[in-house]
Amino acid sequence: MDDKKILQIFKDAGVLMEGHFLLTSGLHSPVYWEKFKVLQYPEYTSQLCGLIAEHYKQEHIKVVAGPTLGGVILAFETARQLKVRCAFAEKDGTKRVFRRGLFIERGQRVLVVDDILTTGGSVIEVINAVRASSGNIVGIGILVDRSDQTIDLGFPLFSCLKSVTQTYSPADCPLCSKGVPLIRLGG
Numbered sequence: 001m002d003d004k005k006i007l008q009i010f011k012d013a014g015v016l017m018e019g020h021f022l023l024t025s026g027l028h029s030p031v032y033w034e035k036f037k038v039l040q041y042p043e044y045t046s047q048l049c050g051l052i053a054e055h056y057k058q059e060h061i062k063v064v065a066g067p068t069l070g071g072v073i074l075a076f077e078t079a080r081q082l083k084v085r086c087a088f089a090e091k092d093g094t095k096r097v098f099r100r101g102l103f104i105e106r107g108q109r110v111l112v113v114d115d116i117l118t119t120g121g122s123v124i125e126v127i128n129a130v131r132a133s134s135g136n137i138v139g140i141g142i143l144v145d146r147s148d149q150t151i152d153l154g155f156p157l158f159s160c161l162k163s164v165t166q167t168y169s170p171a172d173c174p175l176c177s178k179g180v181p182l183i184r185l186g187g
């Protein structure tokens with residue numbers, strides 16, 4: 001699948017919204033990625049996770065791990081295609097842990113997955129949870145890499161799509177000066 005087709009999946013799923021949005025960072029942006037919308041279509045999610053699975057299929061992955069909430073679906077589907085186990089890391093204060101009997105064995109080869117990479121926060125929390133179990137992280141698989149600079153997570157990174165979005169500080173936002181209504185998103 002080329003980038004155009006992958007981008008079309010996100011558009012068809014309604015993930016990519018256009019307008020004038022207030023991001024949680026406080027910055028304004030002409031687009032917003034409603035990332036969960038793609039997860040409501042098993043066919044799309046399956047195709048995207050398939051790209052991640054394909055990329056890492058020679059790596060002898062034993063467990064695919066992702067963060068709650070969206071990462072549960074991604075870890076499940078990627079693991080299903082790789083025919084391995086999946087695990088998800090839940091929030092526990094400022095970190096993430098494997099609970100409910102889910103575990104990573106010492107030295108086990110782990111693929112970490114997540115939906116959107118911006119600052120790397122949730123991915124880093126999963127990496128730390130895997131490390132706490134002495135798992136062996138082989139790589140990271142992301143649906144959309146939106147980081148504006150290359151974040152070095154310390155492991156190979158594969159993303160289905162790379163898309164850097166223009167953001168503006170409120171003071172010099174061209175949408176504000178045009179008087180376009182600002183949309184505040186929950187969460």
Ligand SMILES: [Zn+2]
Pocket residue numbers: 020028029168170173174175176177182
């Ligand atoms: Zn603005």
